[in-house]
Amino acid sequence: MSHSIRVRFAPSPTGPLHMGGVRTALYNYLFAKKHGGTFILRIEDTDQTRFVDGAETYIQEALDWCGIVPEEGGKAGGEYGPYRQSERSDLYQREIQRLINSGAAYKAFDTPESITAKRSGAKGAVWQYDSTTRMSMRNSLSLSSEEVEQLEAAGHPYTVRFKMPDSAQEVLVQDEIRGEIRVSTHVLDDKVLMKTDGFPTYHLANVIDDHHMEISHVIRGEEWLPSTPLHVLLYDAFGWPVPKFAHLPLILKPTGNGKLSKRDADTGQFPIFPLEWNDPLTGDTSMGYREQGYLPEAFINMILLLGWSGGNEEELYTLEEAAEAFNLKRVVKAGARFNPEKALWFNEQYLRKGDTNRWVLPLKSAAEGKMESWSDPQCQAVLDMFLERVQFLHEIPAKKYLFTAPDSYDEKVVRKKWRPETADYLKELAEVLRGIDSFDSATIEREFKGFLEARELGFGAVLPQFRLVLTGTGGGPSMFDFATFIGKKATLHRLEKGVAALS
RNA sequence: GGCCCGUUCGUCCAGGGGUUAGGACGCCAGGUUUUCAUCCUGGUAGCAGGGGUUCGAAUCCCCUACGGGCUACCA
Numbered sequence: 001m002s003h004s005i006r007v008r009f010a011p012s013p014t015g016p017l018h019m020g021g022v023r024t025a026l027y028n029y030l031f032a033k034k035h036g037g038t039f040i041l042r043i044e045d046t047d048q049t050r051f052v053d054g055a056e057t058y059i060q061e062a063l064d065w066c067g068i069v070p071e072e073g074g075k076a077g078g079e080y081g082p083y084r085q086s087e088r089s090d091l092y093q094r095e096i097q098r099l100i101n102s103g104a105a106y107k108a109f110d111t112p113e114s115i116t117a118k119r120s121g122a123k124g125a126v127w128q129y130d131s132t133t134r135m136s137m138r139n140s141l142s143l144s145s146e147e148v149e150q151l152e153a154a155g156h157p158y159t160v161r162f163k164m165p166d167s168a169q170e171v172l173v174q175d176e177i178r179g180e181i182r183v184s185t186h187v188l189d190d191k192v193l194m195k196t197d198g199f200p201t202y203h204l205a206n207v208i209d210d211h212h213m214e215i216s217h218v219i220r221g222e223e224w225l226p227s228t229p230l231h232v233l234l235y236d237a238f239g240w241p242v243p244k245f246a247h248l249p250l251i252l253k254p255t256g257n258g259k260l261s262k263r264d265a266d267t268g269q270f271p272i273f274p275l276e277w278n279d280p281l282t283g284d285t286s287m288g289y290r291e292q293g294y295l296p297e298a299f300i301n302m303i304l305l306l307g308w309s310g311g312n313e314e315e316l317y318t319l320e321e322a323a324e325a326f327n328l329k330r331v332v333k334a335g336a337r338f339n340p341e342k343a344l345w346f347n348e349q350y351l352r353k354g355d356t357n358r359w360v361l362p363l364k365s366a367a368e369g370k371m372e373s374w375s376d377p378q379c380q381a382v383l384d385m386f387l388e389r390v391q392f393l394h395e396i397p398a399k400k401y402l403f404t405a406p407d408s409y410d411e412k413v414v415r416k417k418w419r420p421e422t423a424d425y426l427k428e429l430a431e432v433l434r435g436i437d438s439f440d441s442a443t444i445e446r447e448f449k450g451f452l453e454a455r456e457l458g459f460g461a462v463l464p465q466f467r468l469v470l471t472g473t474g475g476g477p478s479m480f481d482f483a484t485f486i487g488k489k490a491t492l493h494r495l496e497k498g499v500a501a502l503s
Numbered sequence: 504g505g506c507c508c509g510u511u512c513g514u515c516c517a518g519g520g521g522u523u524a525g526g527a528c529g530c531c532a533g534g535u536u537u538u539c540a541u542c543c544u545g546g547u548a549g550c551a552g553g554g555g556u557u558c559g560a561a562u563c564c565c566c567u568a569c570g571g572g573c574u575a576c577c578a
Contacts, residue, residue: 012578047577112576126505126574159576178508187506195576202578226507226573250571259571309516313526335571339514342528388541459537467538475539
């Protein structure tokens with residue numbers, strides 16, 4: 001067996017991946033990158049009843065968008081495939097037979113109804129299929145071998161269960177994040193390993209696959225911690241080495257109690273999915289971070305810090321930096337309550353980072369055709385004016401005054417700033433501007449200031465009003481830049497139009 | 504109910520025997536600025552409670568409380 005680091009992200013295609021799942025994938029990915037290991041995507045589709053059309057594609061696309069690209073998996077290929085559990089049935093059949101032969105597992109012919117009956121019959125206490133009850137059930141331990149043969153020959157469906165030790169023993173789980181966890185087998189039940197439909201349950205499939213795929217570290221959500229002792233026992237029963245485990249804390253709802261769940265998508269307050277999801281069954285649409293205008297780097301950075309920190313005050317990480325800094329030991333043990341407001345802040349940070357020209361194409365695409373005919377310098381000028389004033393790129397093309405003269409003016413601003421003498425000032429300003437040959441920001445500013453000085457006016461007496469007639473609003477980018485952007489002709493036109501409308 | 508995990512500002516994350524308990528988001532105030540933002544400065548607010556151990560506990564141990572997870576022929 002090789003000693004290389006191999007980790008996997010193993011979602012089941014029962015719906016879209018939410019933030020928690022993406023974070024699990026991210027931590028696996030970072031861990032692999034950090035150690036020069038391999039990140040594998042495995043699809044756990046052993047429950048045929050919960051299959052959701054499009055879910056697997058969604059998972060792939062979501063990971064692609066985030067930049068968490070598997071090096072091995074259905075799409076990427078690899079030596080350890082197939083990477084879809086529904087295609088690995090032969091292996092599971094072969095391996096479970098070994099467990100039955102060795103006595104570590106047994107066949108159980110009980111119907112779901114008979115088990116339900118036992119459960120509801122147990123007043124007070126919780127009924128469990130375990131060493132204390134199994135001999136009163138119909139299985140290959142309680143029945144004679146003739147009876148078992150007959151049942152099988154008659155095509156009686158059966159499950160295969162793990163046989164917990166008769167006498168209690170302590171199972172030790174070593175967790176990379178939580179340390180040692182000890183559980184007594186006497187509280188564990190005889191879990192179903194193979195269902196009547198011939199498909200393995202999660203417990204069996206994940207152990208077999210992790211072994212055969214030579215997974216070195218199992219990094220998964222905390223919800224698996226309680227069944228890890230069973231998994232350890234399974235490795236032992238197979239005679240296989242036990243991989244390292246790391247159980248990640250859960251992501252909690254922003255408000256209220258409980259872990260974040262797909263139901264939280266319905267509140268419509270904030271996205272919980274990376275990409276928009278159209279439910280094929282209900283026809284409902286749940287919003288996605290991508291569609292809301294979040295940048296993948298911002299989204300990834302946000303979930304990175306939801307349960308991990310580098311131990312310092314660094315908050316901005318590229319994927320590469322995160323891979324360099326990542327360390328399982330620094331994963332926080334407690335569940336993290338997700339805070340949508342911070343997601344906004346991360347997006348702003350990434351929008352303002354680096355050269356503005358990297359947003360030219362994204363801006364055009366966010367404009368949905370409205371900026372199709374714009375030149376790159378035009379786009380760049382707009383980005384320079386707006387990037388530090390918006391949280392999302394799509395807010396920029398939503399500014400109507402970028403395209404046309406305003407046909408209405410913010411009433412509040414009019415009330416506060418429009419004075420009887422304003423119209424005259426603006427008419428005079430128009431004449432000053434008309435006289436400028438080189439209509440650039442610096443010249444406009446110089447002339448504007450010269451005009452104020454000559455008339456002994458303050459900025460407050462003219463500039464907000466100038467802005468009002470040009471944009472219809474009380475806030476926005478530098479007016480000198482903006483006037484330059486729309487040009488002399490449009491500037492004069494808007495001035496004239498505004499003065500006429502407001503006088 | 505049982506088992507397991509957890510608990511530092513409202514939220515996220517540092518600190519891990521001696522700290523004025525630090526940073527970020529948010530919020531508030533001030534400054535810069537032609538408005539709005541950006542940016543800068545400051546403020547707000549926290550070690551769940553109780554017992555130990557110790558000269559000294561937010562930090563180590565125990566109990567309680569609270570939160571979370573699991574307890575399916577789901578993953």
